[in-house]
Amino acid sequence: MIIYSVTCIVEAAIATEWEQFFVEKHLDDLVETGYFTGYSFRKEIRADTPDKVHFTSDYFAPNLESLERYNQSAASALKQEVGELFGGKYTCSRKVYEEMAKR
Secondary structure, eight states: OEEEEEEEEEEGGGHHHHHHHIIIIIHHHHHTTTTOSEEEEEEOOOTTOTTEEEEEEEEEESSHHHHHHHHHHTHHHHHHHHHHHHTTSEEEEEEEEEOOOOO
16 A cells, blocks of 8 residues: 655644644545545644644555556645645645555
């Protein structure tokens, strides 16, 4: 399995709205593209950054080809929607992992 991990650092002032948007819409929209089988969404507990909130979304793809097809055909529209709603108030970094073991 391939894990597409997106970590976003969000201004605290919009964190509740960000979380609500992701839980109620964005996560399901991404899976509904057909390139992923599911997701995990979490918020980091950080006492050292009171003005920022860190969220990580992990999206599970059956193989690297699915992730590549997502990036080619669906990613830009979903990223644009997030940008239109929250532009300038967050930064994101992306990593790709191959799951090696799970219990």
